[in-house]
Amino acid sequence: MSDLAVERNIDRSKMTVSDEVAIEITNMNKWYGSFHVLRDINLTVNRGERIVIAGPSGSGKSTLIRCINRLEEHQAGRIVVDGTELTSDLKNIDKIRSEVGMCFQHFNLFPHLTILENCTLAPIWVRKTPRKEAIETAMHFLEKVKIPDQANKYPGQLSGGQQQRVAIARSLCMKPRIMLFDEPTSALDPEMIKEVLDTMIELAEEGMTMLCVTHEMGFARQVANRVIFMDQGQVVEQNEPEEFFNNPKSERTKLFLSQILGH
Amino acid sequence: MSDISFVRTEMLPQQEPPATSVGVVGWMRQNLFSGWLNSAITVICAVFVFYIAGFLLSWAVSPTWAATSLGECREILAGHEGACWGVIRDRWVQLLFGFYPADQYWRPILTFVLLAVALAPVLFADKVPAKLIYFSAAYPFIMPWLLWGGAIWGPLVAAAGFVLGYVVYRVVDGMAGSLAAIIAAVAAAIIWWLLLASPLAGMLTGIADIGLEPVASRYFGGMMLSITIGVVAIACSLPIGILLALGRQSDLLIVKAICVGFIEFIRGVPLITLLFVASTLLNIFMPPGTNFDIIMRVIIMATLFASAYMAEVIRGGLAALPKGQYEGADSLGLNYWQAQRLIIMPQALKISIPGIVSTFIGLFKDTTLVSVIGLLDPLGLSNAIRADSAWNGIVWELYGFIALMFFVFCFSMSRYSMYLERKLRTDHR
Numbered sequence: 001m002s003d004l005a006v007e008r009n010i011d012r013s014k015m016t017v018s019d020e021v022a023i024e025i026t027n028m029n030k031w032y033g034s035f036h037v038l039r040d041i042n043l044t045v046n047r048g049e050r051i052v053i054a055g056p057s058g059s060g061k062s063t064l065i066r067c068i069n070r071l072e073e074h075q076a077g078r079i080v081v082d083g084t085e086l087t088s089d090l091k092n093i094d095k096i097r098s099e100v101g102m103c104f105q106h107f108n109l110f111p112h113l114t115i116l117e118n119c120t121l122a123p124i125w126v127r128k129t130p131r132k133e134a135i136e137t138a139m140h141f142l143e144k145v146k147i148p149d150q151a152n153k154y155p156g157q158l159s160g161g162q163q164q165r166v167a168i169a170r171s172l173c174m175k176p177r178i179m180l181f182d183e184p185t186s187a188l189d190p191e192m193i194k195e196v197l198d199t200m201i202e203l204a205e206e207g208m209t210m211l212c213v214t215h216e217m218g219f220a221r222q223v224a225n226r227v228i229f230m231d232q233g234q235v236v237e238q239n240e241p242e243e244f245f246n247n248p249k250s251e252r253t254k255l256f257l258s259q260i261l262g263h
Numbered sequence: 264m265s266d267i268s269f270v271r272t273e274m275l276p277q278q279e280p281p282a283t284s285v286g287v288v289g290w291m292r293q294n295l296f297s298g299w300l301n302s303a304i305t306v307i308c309a310v311f312v313f314y315i316a317g318f319l320l321s322w323a324v325s326p327t328w329a330a331t332s333l334g335e336c337r338e339i340l341a342g343h344e345g346a347c348w349g350v351i352r353d354r355w356v357q358l359l360f361g362f363y364p365a366d367q368y369w370r371p372i373l374t375f376v377l378l379a380v381a382l383a384p385v386l387f388a389d390k391v392p393a394k395l396i397y398f399s400a401a402y403p404f405i406m407p408w409l410l411w412g413g414a415i416w417g418p419l420v421a422a423a424g425f426v427l428g429y430v431v432y433r434v435v436d437g438m439a440g441s442l443a444a445i446i447a448a449v450a451a452a453i454i455w456w457l458l459l460a461s462p463l464a465g466m467l468t469g470i471a472d473i474g475l476e477p478v479a480s481r482y483f484g485g486m487m488l489s490i491t492i493g494v495v496a497i498a499c500s501l502p503i504g505i506l507l508a509l510g511r512q513s514d515l516l517i518v519k520a521i522c523v524g525f526i527e528f529i530r531g532v533p534l535i536t537l538l539f540v541a542s543t544l545l546n547i548f549m550p551p552g553t554n555f556d557i558i559m560r561v562i563i564m565a566t567l568f569a570s571a572y573m574a575e576v577i578r579g580g581l582a583a584l585p586k587g588q589y590e591g592a593d594s595l596g597l598n599y600w601q602a603q604r605l606i607i608m609p610q611a612l613k614i615s616i617p618g619i620v621s622t623f624i625g626l627f628k629d630t631t632l633v634s635v636i637g638l639l640d641p642l643g644l645s646n647a648i649r650a651d652s653a654w655n656g657i658v659w660e661l662y663g664f665i666a667l668m669f670f671v672f673c674f675s676m677s678r679y680s681m682y683l684e685r686k687l688r689t690d691h692r
Contacts, residue, residue, distance in 0.1 A: 071590055090598070098596030108591030112609050112689055121605060122595035156690035174595060 010222060014207040017225060020047040021080075022178055022209045023068060028077030030060075030067060037063050038074070039233045047177075050210045052220040052241075055230035056256060061213045064230070065180045068211070069100045082177060098126050101171030105183040107163045109155040115142065115166050116151040119173045127174065134173070141169040145199050161192025165199050172203075179203065181212040217261060221245060229253050322346055332653035350654045351664050357648070358664065361484015361639050367412075367476065371487045374409045377402065378494065386679065403498075410483075410491065412475035416467040420460045428452035480558045484639035486668055492558065493627040493672075496565040500626065501619070503566065504573025505612075509603065511578060522574070529571035534629055537564040542636035561633055569626040576622055580615035581607065613687050620680035624673045631669075641665040 023045040030038040038060050045051060053061045066072040067079060070086050070093045079086045081096045110118050119138035123129040129137070142148045145165035147158075155163055164184055171179060181200065185193040197219055204210060204223045214220070220227050220241055227244040229237045229252075237244070237253045245261075248254045283289055296302040323346055330336040330349030337347075351358075360368060381402035384395040404418040432448035439447075468474070483491070510522030529537075541560040549555055584607060592602035612619070634643030645661045648654055 069594055071593060094596050094598055097594055100594075102594040104587060104590065104594075106585075106587050108585075108587035108594075110588065110591065110606055110610075112613065112687070122597060125601050125605065126596045154689040170595070 010201060011205045015048070015050070015204060015225075016207065017046050017048040021045070022047045022049070022082060023211075024078070024080045025068075026078045028067065028074050028079060030063065030072065030074045030076075037233050038067070041077070041235060043228075043235070045178075045209065045211065047209050048207050049226060050204050050208075050224050051212070051226045051228060052224040053211065053213045053228045053230060054215065054217075054220065054256070055236075059230040060233040061230045062182050065102075065182060065211050065213055068178075068180060069097050069102055071102075094126075098122070098174055099176055100178045100180060101168075101174060101176035102180045103164065103167050103171060103182065103184045105186050107155070107160075107167045107187075109163055109167055109170070111155050114152050114154055115147070115158070118155065118166060119170045122170070123173050138169070138173050141172045142166070144172070144202070145169045146195075159192060160188045161195045164188065164192075164196045168196075168199055168203070178209045178211070181210065181214065183213050183215070185214065185216055215260065217245070229256065231256075328352055333656050334653075346660050347657060348660060350648065350657050350660055353654075354644075354648050355664070357485060358641050358644055358668075359485045360487050361644065362482045363478060363484070363487065364476075364482065367478060370409050370412070370475065370478075374406055375487075375490065377405065377409075408475070410478070411480070412477040414464065414468040414472060414474035416464040416474075420464045420467070421456065424452045424455040424460060427455050480556050483558060485641055485644055488558070488633070488638060488640050489627070489630045489669075490672075492562050492565055492630045492633065495562050496569055496626055496630075497623050499562075499566045500569035500573050500622075503570035504577055505608065507570060507574035508577040508581060511574065512581065526571045526574050529568055530575070534565070534568050535632055535635055537568055538632060538636050540564065557636075557638070561636070561638065565626060565630065568629075569622055572622045572625075573619065576615050576618035577611060579618060580611035580613075583614050584610055613684075616680050616684050616687075620676055624676055627672060627676070628669060641668065 021044055023043070025041055025043040028038060028041040029036070041064060053064065055061045063072055067074050067086075068081060073088075074086075082099055084092050084096055086092065086096060109115075110121070113121065116135065116138055119142065120131070120134040123134040123137060124131060139148055139151065142151055145168055147162055147165055147169075150158060150162065150166075155166065158166065168184075184200070185196050188196060193216070197216060200210070200212070200219070201223055212219070212224075224241050226238060227241050228235055229244070229248075229250075231252050237248065237250045239249075244253075245257065248257055283292060295305045322344055325340065325345035325348060327336045327339050327345065328348045329352070330339060330347060331353065332349070333347055336345075336349055340347075356365075356368075360371060363371060380395070381399040383391045384393065384399050401422075404422045408415060408418045428448040428451055431451040432444045434444075435447040436444035507522050507526055510518045511526065513519045513522070538561060541564040542557065545555065545560055588606055588610065589602065592606040597605065631640050631642045634640050634646070637643070639647065642665065645665060648661060649657055
């Protein structure tokens with residue numbers, strides 16, 4: 001696994017964890033048909049935390065973070081995001097989704113809109129921001145992810161790394177308080193992983209609450225304050241990255257780490 | 264020194280391709296004469312095309328424009344093969360307007376000129392002033408008034424129903440939420456149209472009788488009838504088709520069942536059956552004394568028929584969209600209708616353009632089926648013309664002319680769809 005993030009000096013001055021609870025998940029269970037995909041998940045995320053969720057494929061890590069903004073529905077237990085509980089109430093769901101940004105493995109940009117329109121769409125329609133202000137905000141975040149000059153192109157004209165940075169900027173335009181990343185670098189060429197990770201590190205440096213499903217263990221070591229290892233739909237082990245990588249407790253974790261770090 | 268070692272000392276400049284592979288000669292070598300078999304096929308096809316074209320041309324170039332009957336044509340031609348164009352000169356106006364009163368021809372002509380103006384902001388949004396869309400919105404009320412005539416108050420009162428619905432929506436939306444507002448607005452508009460509209464229109468006509476001379480539906484005919492039915496049915500079937508396609512994908516069980524039932528029923532029944540229902544059975548179900556216009560009934564049936572097909576075409580487009588597009592829209596907090604309108608439909612409709620336009624073209628050509636229930640579309644008229652003793656025996660000239668008129672419209676739609684596909688392509692690199 002790449003240790004690209006190691007090359008950077010990370011400014012930790014704003015990377016502080018507060019006592020305020022951002023997400024609280026208690027006894028959450030989810031089934032796909034009769035398959036028990038998430039089993040009794042308990043997780044409290046404080047504001048400012050940077051959590052990396054790792055685990056083999058099919059372990060339920062993507063499903064877990066997709067439950068947090070209700071792209072997947074849980075059948076038992078509670079999920080409270082920013083003080084609002086996720087129920088089938090559509091108003092609550094839309095409110096939480098507009099407060100929680102999400103980046104996907106395949107970017108999910110809207111190919112029929114320009115980069116700028118991708119970024120201004122939700123602020124204009126969901127937040128009712130005036131168009132001019134939405135464009136200013138969008139340009140600000142596009143500059144932040146270092147692609148302001150591509151604003152009037154279409155997603156299909158950009159490289160994968162650029163598209164993922166646009167996707168991050170698009171989420172940021174909604175001024176989210178929490179960011180979810182679902183394997184943001186898994187569909188990228190090795191050269192492009194670094195530019196996306198750099199953007200994510202900058203975000204962490206600003207104190208954003210982040211939950212990342214990723215296989216970038218370098219990023220986990222450098223940026224995360226907590227690593228969660230999942231297998232078979234349950235949390236097997238969680239710890240600070242130092243302890244997690246150097247001194248894993250469970251046999252399953254040791255096996256996983258030996259397999260992904262062993263070459 | 265080993266044999267495989269090689270170092271280039273001097274870079275090659277760019278050279279012209281050989282003359283035999285570029286230009287007209289190159290193109291012909293590649294596409295027409297790329298081998299002895301292909302060359303032979305090319306020659307045979309060319310001979311065939313020349314033979315057909317020569318035959319058609321010698322038939323079509325025929326000095327019979329002035330003839331007043333088939334017999335006269337035969338005298339002019341004196342035994343030679345040739346077309347009898349006199350029938351077209353004699354009857355082309357009828358093929359266009361049917362039995363519409365001759366002194367009122369300016370009305371259908373103006374209607375279709377205005378149709379072009381009303382379509383411009385819809386079809387070429389980037390090339391005409393945006394304000395023109397208000398005229399497009401008013402056109403559905405102008406068109407029936409111009410064609411059928413009568414007092415101007417009818418369409419104005421009908422339009423007022425939409426305004427009333429909108430006002431009710433805004434008022435209730437502020438008090439009780441959007442769902443209640445939509446229901447209240449629809450209810451208010453329906454009450455207006457069913458109970459208040461016709462007495463009010465009658466009263467206003469009594470006060471000030473401003474209007475055009477009424478023309479009954481039985482005088483409508485020819486291309487004018489086909490275009491009227493076709494345009495209205497096309498314009499209505501797309502939105503209904505979209506709603507049906509969304510309903511079919513809905514999680515709401517009853518909505519889904521109704522949509523699936525409607526689509527499958529309509530698709531399982533021939534259009535002619537529906538037209539017969541429109542012409543005969545519908546009157547039985549209506550309260551006695553109601554006079555529901557025959558063209559209106561046909562338009563409704565044609566619209567329902569086309570919208571069922573439209574729904575399936577659009578469902579195909581929806582199915583082709585990656586699930587990530589829905590998730591992308593959801594994750595930004597867009598609600599269902601926003602996501603549909605801004606993200607899903609623009610892409611699904613773009614994917615479905617070829618299918619949608621095929622359905623449009625099919626619908627437009629299906630308007631000729633109204634001749635079986637006695638409406639005088641061009642085909643219905645052609646039977647009447649051929650029954651005339653002067654033109655008894657004419658076949659090719661009439662049907663050729665009708666085919667040409669339909670071809671112009673269908674080919675235009677086809678070309679427009681290709682233009683639109685090119686314009687909406689955003690994956691260019």
